[in-house]
Amino acid sequence: MGLDKILAISGKPGLYELAAQSRGGFIVKSIPDGKKMAVNIRHNVSLLSEIAIYTYTEEVPLAEIFEKIKEKEDGGEAINHKSSKAELEKYFAEILPDYDEDRVYASDLKKIFQWYNLLIKNGITDFAINDEEKDTEDKTGEEE
Structure with a gap:
């Protein structure tokens, strides 16, 4: 399962897998505990x-x-999202040195690390663009 089926819902902790669409919204399954909800x-x-x-x-x-x-963690967990702001920023700068420090807040970094660790703990490790999207991108311009 790629990231195209994983949702973050404002006001609700954790991440959710899109299970189905309903008339008034979505049916999602909580990634950590598997509970379904509308x-x-x-x-x-x-x-x-x-x-x-x-x-x-x-x-x-x-x-x-x-x-x-x-890659940095050899498939393991990253820094704890509850680490200090300075530690989170230092770690993130090692991953993405040119990130915009004025537009990427500490709260964003916490979410990134929290989500990454949650996905890894639950066996979701395929973050790459899916093959269909890659094929479309690779062929753009080659077909003419």
């Missing part, structure tokens, strides 16, 4: 595959950040 479309829901981090030159997809953390 989410109204009025909730602020974000797909992890759509989230990007600001750098001074571009926006880097969250999937790339997770891949860089996975």
